[in-house]
Amino acid sequence: MKKEITISVNGEKHTLEVEPRTLLVHVIREHLRLTGTHIGCDTSSCGACTVLLNGKSVKSCTILAVQANGKEVSTVEGMATADGLHPLQEGFKENHGLHCGFCTPGMLMRAAELLENNPNPTEEEIRWGISGNLCRCTGYNNIVKAIQYAGAKMRGEETPSTEPEFV
Amino acid sequence: MIPATFDYAAPQSLEEAFSLLEQHGDEAKILAGGHSLIPMMKLRFASPEFLIDINNIPGLSYIKEEDGYLKIGAMTRESELETSKVIHAKYPIFLDATKLIADPQVRNMGTLGGNLAHGDAANDHPALMMAMRAEVVISSAEGHRAVPIDEFFYGFYMTAVQPNEILTEIRIPVPGPGTGNAYHKLERKVGDYATAGAAVQITLDQQGVCTYAGIGLTNVNPTPMRAARSEEVLVGHKPDAERIELAGQYASEDCSPSSDLRGDEEYKRAMVKVLTKRMITKAIERAHSKG
Numbered sequence: 183m184k185k186e187i188t189i190s191v192n193g194e195k196h197t198l199e200v201e202p203r204t205l206l207v208h209v210i211r212e213h214l215r216l217t218g219t220h221i222g223c224d225t226s227s228c229g230a231c232t233v234l235l236n237g238k239s240v241k242s243c244t245i246l247a248v249q250a251n252g253k254e255v256s257t258v259e260g261m262a263t264a265d266g267l268h269p270l271q272e273g274f275k276e277n278h279g280l281h282c283g284f285c286t287p288g289m290l291m292r293a294a295e296l297l298e299n300n301p302n303p304t305e306e307e308i309r310w311g312i313s314g315n316l317c318r319c320t321g322y323n324n325i326v327k328a329i330q331y332a333g334a335k336m337r338g339e340e341t342p343s344t345e346p347e348f349v
Numbered sequence: 350m351i352p353a354t355f356d357y358a359a360p361q362s363l364e365e366a367f368s369l370l371e372q373h374g375d376e377a378k379i380l381a382g383g384h385s386l387i388p389m390m391k392l393r394f395a396s397p398e399f400l401i402d403i404n405n406i407p408g409l410s411y412i413k414e415e416d417g418y419l420k421i422g423a424m425t426r427e428s429e430l431e432t433s434k435v436i437h438a439k440y441p442i443f444l445d446a447t448k449l450i451a452d453p454q455v456r457n458m459g460t461l462g463g464n465l466a467h468g469d470a471a472n473d474h475p476a477l478m479m480a481m482r483a484e485v486v487i488s489s490a491e492g493h494r495a496v497p498i499d500e501f502f503y504g505f506y507m508t509a510v511q512p513n514e515i516l517t518e519i520r521i522p523v524p525g526p527g528t529g530n531a532y533h534k535l536e537r538k539v540g541d542y543a544t545a546g547a548a549v550q551i552t553l554d555q556q557g558v559c560t561y562a563g564i565g566l567t568n569v570n571p572t573p574m575r576a577a578r579s580e581e582v583l584v585g586h587k588p589d590a591e592r593i594e595l596a597g598q599y600a601s602e603d604c605s606p607s608s609d610l611r612g613d614e615e616y617k618r619a620m621v622k623v624l625t626k627r628m629i630t631k632a633i634e635r636a637h638s639k640g
């Protein structure tokens with residue numbers, strides 16, 4: 183009962199055979215070996231598995247791989263370019279937006295869609311915007327700063343100071 | 350967690366979907382946003398043998414006013430409601446609700462049709478539909494039928510949608526002048542289902558007399574519930590503090606919440622009273638501000 187699917191992942195086309203019950207996150211991690219996308223809760227709560235599906239952030243632990251047939255998937259591996267880190271990655275680095283890093287790939291992918299829809303979000307909009315992503319380490323403040331930093335950079339403005347906040 | 354084995358098809362048209370339903374009967378399930386169904390399949394609370402994915406069928410996603418109704422296609426995502434101009438201009442109750450439904454990623458997938466067809470009193474949209482007296486359009490190979498929301502929810506996970514049918518549209522009567530609506534739910538944390546929730550729509554005439562009241566409650570009854578006595582105490586009167594107090598009181602008496610991790614029965618009844626009163630007051634404020 184396997185189905186053939188074709189998905190484009192970070193711009194590269196893959197054709198594979200999967201059982202309909204195979205989850206998108208398993209195709210990404212196990213079939214394509216892109217292990218940047220994490221599995222935290224496996225119950226659509228934590229956001230560690232967040233990827234972009236045709237540009238929309240979704241939880242890949244709650245999507246069947248067959249649902250992604252013919253679509254474009256973006257994962258954290260596709261973020262940096264030959265020119266260097268994506269402004270979001272730079273923001274997280276500069277602002278200590280991560281400690282253990284487990285939540286980070288999901289945070290980055292979610293924040294990417296957030297800034298795409300709303301290039302200049304308020305702090306409150308950022309906090310609601312990442313409300314589907316749990317972080318057990320940072321206390322979120324430096325994640326918010328990291329996203330503000332990336333927003334400023336992407337708008338071509340001067341980036342805010344990167345003094346980390348210790349809480 | 351991986352669901353039990355099933356077969357899958359993604360038809361390109363409603364006709365094709367109907368014939369698949371015909372073929373597979375009640376072994377088949379419709380897959381919309383999948384954000385209630387897939388979690389249940391992963392936990393093996395549900396193990397359909399066949400999934401009919403309706404995401405590739407064109408024409409099931411829209412938000413438009415037409416023939417005196419706000420018509421919303423069943424496959425319209427929560428995130429599309431959040432950004433719709435019509436919704437922003439005239440139906441703030443949807444913005445109150447979507448902000449509190451799950452999180453942005455879930456709202457990119459979850460559909461209004463799925464939220465209703467799931468038949469769960471913990472979901473938020475059923476209460477809104479009660480407040481606005483929506484109709485649900487259900488389609489099959491034989492044609493369409495419109496079911497008033499009060500006749501839609503049969504029981505836990507059971508609705509008027511039959512195994513050969515697909516929910517295709519939600520119709521909400523366009524409210525007249527002097528109407529306001531509002532929703533709020535109490536939740537323990539972002540993304541949680543409601544401890545209790547209240548949806549209210551009120552219409553006032555020029556004299557400030559209430560000519561319409563719709564009140565729906567979330568997660569305090571085995572099925573989504575209309576607070577009928579609360580509506581009656583408002584309609585035909587100026588909704589003063591005393592009547593609003595009574596409406597809240599009746600809602601808290603008429604619901605039947607069960608004690609669980611979100612709170613015991615007494616607490617939930619108290620919250621129903623507070624929320625109902627607050628949402629009536631907010632709906633009235635919005636009715637005044639629109640004139």
Ligand SMILES: Cc1cc2nc3c(=O)[nH]c(=O)nc-3n(C[C@H](O)[C@H](O)[C@H](O)COP(=O)(O)OP(=O)(O)OC[C@H]3O[C@@H](n4cnc5c(N)ncnc54)[C@H](O)[C@@H]3O)c2cc1C
Nearest residue numbers: 379381382383384385386451459460463464466472473516
């Ligand atoms: C972490 C998390 C938190 C959540 N929090 C909330 C919340 O706070 N409030 C809330 O209301 N919901 C919440 N949800 C549920 C979410 O909103 C679901 O998306 C919604 O309940 C179902 O919509 P769906 O489109 O995903 O439907 P699906 O999961 O695809 O389907 C649900 C059921 O309805 C049937 N169905 C779907 N569409 C149709 C149709 N057009 N015709 C016939 N049958 C159909 C399916 O066969 C299935 O039985 C949450 C979900 C998650 C994962």
Ligand code: FES
Nearest residue numbers: 222223224229243
């Ligand atoms: S692993 Fe998907 S949301 Fe937690």
Ligand code: FES
Nearest residue numbers: 281283317318319
């Ligand atoms: S950095 Fe450890 S979970 Fe977020």
